[in-house]
Structures are given as C-alpha cells and as structure tokens.
Amino acid sequence: VRTPGIQRGLDFLVALPQLEADGKLQGARLLPRIDYDSIVRLGAANGYDFTPSEVSEAFRIFMRSRRLVLKGTGA
C-alpha cells in the first residue's frame, strides 16, 4: 500500500539527484554512520515528511520500479 508517507519518501528519492546537485545532501552519502533517522532529518530539512520505515519502503519501491524499467528495455 502506497501511503502518503511512502509517496513523500518516493518524491524525496526522485528529487535526490537535484538536491545533491544543489549541495543540500550535506555529504550524506559519504557518512558511514548515517542511519534512517538521519535520512528522515535530511528529508524534513528539504520539505519531505516521512518516517524511517516509510522511506525504507519507498526505496524498495523505487529500486523495484527501476529494475522493471530495465527489464522492459532489455537492459
């Protein structure tokens, strides 16, 4: 079930490349100790409101859709 929180998590993931380009990720991807609470804070700082479990599920959906697209193109 794609709840509003999961949808906001997905929106955040889709926006990540742009957030990174704008320097708003605060080096998050290089910090080994970053946890899902940190991701939640990062989302909130950029206007995306979700819980750790919602963004975790959103990420799974995000990667699954990417795989399905790849499968569809034969890649």
Next chain:
Amino acid sequence: MPEGSKTSQYKLPGLSPAGCLALLWPKLSTALVNHTMRDRLWVAACQLPPIPRIALEVRLAEHESAVDLHQMITRGDDDPRILSGYLKGHTPSLTSPALKDFLRSWATDEEALQASFDHLYLEWDSTDGPHLPRAPAIFLAMDDREHKPDGGAKRRQLVREIVARLQGRHGIPPNNSFAARENLTIGHVGVMLGRGSTIRCNYRRIFRQQLAPLLEELRWPGDIEWAARHFDALVGLADRVTVGLDFLHSVLPSIGFEIFLDHPLSLGPRWRAVLDYLSEQGLCAPEKTAALQLIDAYLTPDRSGQTWPASWLAAAAAAPSSTRPAVRTCVSHLKLSLAHDGSASAKAYISAEHFWNLERADQRCGDPVRSASSLASTRSRAIAFLLSCQQQSGFWSDFNCANGGSGSWVSAVVARALATSGNATAEACADHVAALLLRKQRQCGGWGYSDQYSPDSDSTAAVLKCLRVTGHERKASARACQFLMEHFTLDGGFSTYAADTPIPLRNGSLDVRGWRASHLCVVANCAPFLPERLVPLLRAHQQANGSWLPYWWRTPLYATALAAEALARAASERSLVERAVAWARRQSVATATAFDAANLVQILLQGGALDVEAASPVVGRLRESQLADGSWASGAELLIPPPDRVVATPDMQVILDDKRLFTTAIVLAALTAYKHAKAKTSAMLSERGP
C-alpha cells in the same frame, strides 16, 4: 557498467564498507561473530576507505571469537579515485606512512602500478580493543593469474622493490621466499606490517606429494610429515589449496593452507567434505559449521524485507537508472593453520561485496583474441589452457553450479582431448590422469559425476573412452561394461542411473523416474561399449531430420555428434550417419556456442570430403572466437531436468561449464579431428594425382 549509457561517465561514489556489515549481520550467526565483536568490527569498518567490499576471517573453533578484517581494492569501480580521495583526509585505518605512500602512488597510478596490480588486499588483525589494530598487512598479486610458472622476472623484481619500500629500514631481503624459487608459482606476497618484517608467500599449484620436498628444500623447521599429510588430504577434497609460509630471517615454523572450492557453499556437497575433515581434526564447532551454510546470497535493495544500508541509500537513488545495486555474501574459502607448537586451527573467510550492477557479480572471462591464429597455434593454446587448469589433485572440475561440480566425468573428457592432441606433454598428462581415474573405479565397476555422487553410465562411458585412448582400458573394461549392462530399462531403453542406484538429491525428491528413464544422449555415449544392444536403440530413435534428442543437453548437437561417432564404426549403419551429416549441413552456426560449433564439426567430419570442406568455415569461426587465455567461452549447456521429468525441454534449468574446461576440451577434440581429416583428404587427393 553498461556501455553507451550515461553511467559510463558517472563517477561512482564511495560507499562505506560498514554497509556490507549491515547486510551481512542478519545472515551471520552470533556463533560466528558475537555481539562484542560486531560492535568492534562496525567501528573499524567505518574507518576504512569507502570501498564497499569486506571480508571477515572467522575462527571456527568453539571458544575462539577473534575476527580479522579484510578489504579488497581493485582498479575497477572507481576504486583508485575513491581511495585517492580517502588518502587526502584523515586515515585512521592506515597508520604506516610507507603504506600510505604506496597506496597513494597506486591510486594515482603515477608509477603505472595498476597495470601490475589490478587488486590489493588489506588485512587488519583482530585486537581486543575497540580501535583498529596495528598497521594492516598488504597482499600483492605476484605471478601471472594464468598460472604460468615463471611469472616473469620483471614482475618479481617489482614486487621485491615494493616489499623493500613498504618495510623501510626494517626490511629483510626476502631471498628465501621468492627470489630463488623460479619454478614455483606464488599467488600473493603479503607484507605483514603489523608483525615486524614478516613476509608471507602464498604458493599455489603445488601438486599432491610435492609439499614435503619443497619444505625440505626450504629447511622448514616444522613437522613436515604432519603438514604434508594434511595438505595431501585437502588437495583431494578441494579445487585449490594454496600454501602460506612466513619468512623473517628464515622460514618460520608455521604453515597455512587456504582451501578453495569453485562452487558456492550452498550448492554442493564438496564443501561439506572439507568441513567434515576439519571437524574430524576437532577444529570446527558444529554450530559454526552449520552457520556457514546460511551465508550465500545475492541481496538487492528491492527485495521484500531487505533494509538497504541507510548510508548507501542516497548514493543508490542518485545513481543512473541503469544501475542495479546488489551485494553478494558468501564463504570465500577456508583455512587450516598449523602452528610451530603442533596446534592446528581452522578459519572461514566470509565476504560481502557490493556491485553497482548485479550482472557484474558473475562476469569472469578473458578477452577474445583479435585475429585468428593458425590451426596449430589455436590447438597449442587450448592445450596450454587445459594443462594450466589441472588441479593439484591431478583432476579437472567444471559445471560448478550443478551439484557441486563434476570431477571424474569432466576429467575424463579433458584427458581424452589431451590424449589425442598429438602433443607429448598433453599425452603424458592424460596418461597420468587415466591412471588416477582407474583408481577411482567404484566397486560396482562404474564412475560418477563426482566422488560425492553415485556412479552412472554416462560418466562411466566418458572414463572408458579416456582409458581407451590412453591404453588403460583393459584394466577396467570388463567390470565397467558389466556395470553399463545394468542400465537397460524395463521398456527396452537405456538410462543414466540404474534402477537400484541411489540418487541422493538435496531437495529430498523421491520421484526420480526421469533420471532413471531412457536417455538417448547417454545411449550415444555408451554405444561404443555395448554396440550390439545400443546401436539398434540409436537406429530406432533417430529423428526424421537426422538428429538425436538429448536429455541432459539443451541442444541436440552433442548427442548427435556422439551418436554419429559411435555409428561410424559400423559400415552397416552408414545411412544413419549420412542423415546426421545432412542434418548438420543444414545447421547455422551464426549464433551457436563454441561447444555446439565443435560438435557440428565432429558430425560433418563423419561425412565425405565435401563435408570436411563444409566444416572449414566452422573451424575458422572457432579459431576466431578463442579467448586470450586459450579457452572458449562457456558453451556446454547442461540441462538439469527435474528428476521426475522423463522428457527434457530446452526451457529447463541450464548449467554452463563455468570454468570453460568442457567446452575447450570438446573444441580441442574437434580441431584435432579436423586436422586429421584434412590430412587424410589431402593424402587421398595426392594419391589420385592431377
């Protein structure tokens, strides 16, 4: 990474190897790594270069909880750039200035070191405290990966220089280790920066019964007989065993045997045999051994119930859409260590490696050569490849994803191809292997797919063919043919497994009627040994198009080649052979594997002079598709039908010869047969005159 996509320009981000631990922990029993050690390893992993590959060296004895930490760095996946960036900052994991200097030079490639060392291993010993231990050991690849024994003096000199550079003024010239032993292949040289100036040499391809003379030559101060006994036993159980010796001023009295198997632990019984051996020595706690079975996995972020490491999430989401991140967790290998005080210990190496694309996890292949070589050169390189892949036990092993891989069957096919190659070294090797195979004949007279599987008619026929061309057949033939006779089925067919042969299956399947039914590919293989009974079967079941349908193979070419070869011996069956040859002439090789193309050649060679000519372009294609190491890409598509299925269909599970040995042996045999056929044709033409 996929070519042609924007991924190829994308700079891969660093990922903390702590993420590997996060994914590994749920698969790893606390019997193997307890909670205290997990906390320490986590802290340590957070300090490593952000390259997401990690391995844990875990002790298998009951009360030993220490775990060493390893990291592999390659020249791919942007590792050098990521390492270079890491080295510019705070590097708590790398305390040795000499090591940092070397790594910086390697990462920037200012001394062109990457061409010589495409991968490096860093190894930190376990400590009692929360901090990373002393300086890590660094292991460098020494001799050529293609098992060439000389390895190249230039490369060895380079390694010597780097060892001296890393050791600095404390260095001791390692003359005893690799300087004076040009006839031995050294896989890796380790500079143990945390253990004084100790150097470790990992020797490989030491054959059974060769260790004791080597240790005597090196004046190894340990118990040589004890070490050799363990080594010989392990060589008989594993695909590879490397021998690790430590050198200081002279060789130290400890020794380590690293034990490798080419199939995943979860996929076969041979790991069990090695673990049983170590357990019999009292070196493995049962619950640790059991826990090792649960580690093999490919993990992907889209899997249900799978939480991807939070520190990797942003990088994965921001990566190009063509990426498919995955992590492979597995037991890489085992180790038996014998200490100077007569004690022994066992370890398992458990790895977790991130891939930006799942497909990369299994890609291992040489590059195709750019132009075709002469037939003689092509055959020579194929022979060299097969000889270089011979295991220390004397055998070859392939099809590692099918029931733990095959030893006897594959060895018989490879040895037969070598025996008929006309190369003296290859023939001597084949003769030795035939003698080894003779010793493996079971009480019932047959041979099996591997030592762990029951004897079957197909493997027995393959071994008999090998024994026939090496002159050993008479020693085993009577009992073997008697064994073959037990494979006739009640409906008049001929099966792979006899009615009373046990077929142990991992899934406990009881319905094995498919594997006990009549199989034409097996009939074709066994026909030379029971012609009166099996030729009529081939005659009765040839397809209208001239081919024979296989049970164990995806395509009919191998079965048809075996049948044509068997029938060509009988003049009365000439019409069957001609139909097979006519079928072969209608086949296209445009998309065929090298294995199928080679079988096509073998069928055509059973025809007349025109058919031999028709084989020429196929042979040309085989010459062009030989890989740089002398092999051909895996193309032997072995089918593993569910045991209850009597009829195989091409959509069933296919297992390839992952080591490329079976395909290469079949191609070599076809090229040798082609050479003889061409010579025969030429002789006939010259006899006729102009």
